[in-house]
Amino acid sequence: MKKWTRRAFIGAGVLAGGTLVIGIAIRPGNRSSKVAGLIASEGETVMNIWLKIAPDNTVTAIIPHAEMGQGVHTALAMMLADEMDADWSKVTFQEAPADKEYANFTLLKGFVAGNSTFPKFIDETIDGVFLTAVKTLNFQITGGSASVRFTGQQAMRIAGAAAKSMLMQAAADTWKVPTEELIAQNSIISHPSSKRSATFAELAPAAAKVTIPIQPKLKSPEEFNLMGTSQPRFDIPAKVTGEAKFGMDVQVPGMKYATIKAAPVFGSKVKSVDTKVSSSQPGVKKILNLGDSVAVIADGYWQAKTTLDSLPIEFEATENSGLNQDEIMDRYRKAMDADLADGNLDKHFKDGDATNALEQAATLVEAEYQLPFLAHATMEPMNCTAWVHDGKCEVWCGSQNPLGVKAAAAELLEIDIDMVTVHNQLLGGGFGRRSETDVMKQAILIAKEVDYPVKLIWSREEDTQHDVYREATISRMKAGLDQSGLPIAYTHQFIFKHHPPEAADIPYSIPNQLIQYSSPATFVPWGNWRSVDHSTHGFLTESFIDELAHAAKKDPFAYRKNLTKDNSRFQRVLDLVYEKSNWGSPLPPNWGRGIAIAQSFGSIVAEVAEVEVGIDGKVKVHRVVCAVDPGFAIHPDGFIAQMESGIIYGLAAAMTGEVTIENGAVVQSNFHNYPVTRMNEAPKIETHIINSGNPPGGAGEPSTPVIAPAVTNAIFDATGIRIRQLPISKNDLRASIRPTT
């Protein structure tokens, strides 16, 4: 087998489909027929799998990520266009089909290896690691804050630069002049001394024949024209007119509607249901027993829903049918105790001898924290439209992982993956929930039973009760301080380690650390929840370091600063948030200020929250100041919006977010008992960006882990009450019970 070479990875155009497209195969094994699908009209040249140039000189960026409102289509197109020196007013985009060519192995690495940067990534494509990994993993996920960090840096920019260099070469060859004398600007290449110029489109056919550069030169930040500016987002106009099409809005001729009720206890099965359709159920087409759920297909959602609600369905009892939240937490505690006693804990990190150092400490600080299960509650309830016909399967959905959907469909129906087409739509919120394929599989199983397309819509209740949840967790932390209040030992025992693996690391220089974890049995399905494990560890680490600062009678800002002396990026972010928040300035009575900082997905975020706790215990977050070093913000306005979004999302969870299990099933069902932050509860947020020149970090997730501890640390400042259990609403904060100082 030929190797997957870097040259082939950068790629060039193809000849296919009767349309004249000049170039060479994308890679050995010739994928030309698939790539040909990208050609929308006569005469377009596909320069590589990431961009094409049309005869009217329009440059189209082909973007392998779903738009969930993070502005990814705009930001990635900007990265490509900037390197290419394309005329931004003539740049457009197209979402790439779910194909392996676009699979994002680096995303996986983003999750597994976290903060590390991968200068070797491109090298690895040469030895085929990329291809192999992609084959096994089938990843084209939008998540892990990966779009700009990996696709942008390693595909879009390189593709843009390679295309420009090929166009320059074509011009140089045609005009017989050295490339150094050429200028590329606004989609035109010119040779000033001979006053010759040609558009990208005019040069494209010749350029596609040019040898692809192995190391196209990327711009340095001083040369950026588009990167670092806030161009109006492509996706916005359609979102104010109602024209934007989400998965929920798909309309396929002949389509019917379905809704579903899964066994309330995870893992339980349907015991009995009458699937006969009666005449008293107008508009109902079919009632299906899917084993672990019951679905109704009807002319409309309402008929399906009311029929489903009226059906007597019996579910089988399981060993978990009587289980309640307190017992689950109790089991977790017992598992941790047992693992500790038996020496069965898994090691996360060890440095020095923490156990011994704890004994030497002048002061011992100990705390146990508890966090709840959390649902995603995307604004758009889960849905998927599927049509199984003629040995083929078509799926319409908004997915963070269209390739995963494709693979799941092929497996479920036992058909070739090429017989599956995924039409990805806009996502009404992803937050990790839409990287799963459970809903799509249900829709396919339902559609398989009929010969027309079916749109499966989950009720909000189903969405809340059959999510994949952020893990509930228990965490035990200990630290020893020396005479001066500095930590000399740190131990942490937590449960469940998912992604990214470094989430439980602490950024503070503490000698003698022992970080361990247990993985107790659980039956509640787990899923990636915005920022994944950082959502728990951000709270744990930043609450506990605050406890240490107070135990040492030190200012929490100064304490953090002192313990991150070796990390210049942390120092700058801390200084900025200090200055912008007027840290230390007086606040009204019953107000408090709290600080927290965390690094996740390559970005460092510090937040200072200003909080008022009424004498009735009611918490109001007035203001959040956010300082962030994302390396470089490609689209600053979009970046700021993402920071705000992550803060409000994390705040909702911190204040009231809690999924509880009773009799094996989720209690909460809709926004009345799973409340989220509303406008009147939203703080004023001020975001300040440091472009440090480090590789771009994530935007969609890194502000989330920091907000909960910033707020609870502020509550401590206001009341002297330390919140060790989330959500905040579970804690009694009335003035009458506050400690007197």
Place this chain on the structure above:
Amino acid sequence: MTSLTINGKEYGVDASADMPLLWVIREQCGLTGTKFGCGIAQCGACTVHIDGQPVRSCVTPAISAEGKNITTIEGIALDKNTLHIVQQAWIEEQTPQCGYCQSGQIMSAVALLNENPSPTDEEIDAAMSGNICRCGMYSRIKSAIHRASASLQTSNTL
């Protein structure tokens, strides 16, 4: 057959007594700009106007709107090329993130500004807190309402 007037156009629809307006608008009239979020009047994603008043279409029986003027997000622009002042403000503030809640937000904002052309922050909070945005774009929604309010003042004085 029930006849509904939506955005000035007549639609013959087939709605049972309890069928919410939301599903009729989306599935029978094909106007998918109005969104389903909760189904129990908690989130505001389904907001439409009936005779100018904002209502949650997920809990409003379709037949109750017979003979009235229903306006959805598709019906507020003056014409194809001229967006409503509120829609324009939304674009200028780059307000939507995922966008799913935004039809409902805009319909609530239009209703608010019709009643009160220059609302204060508190009045905006009061009028808009029934509309959830899981992307947390509240500050942009608020700025966009202030911006729309300001353009209303100038366009009125012209």
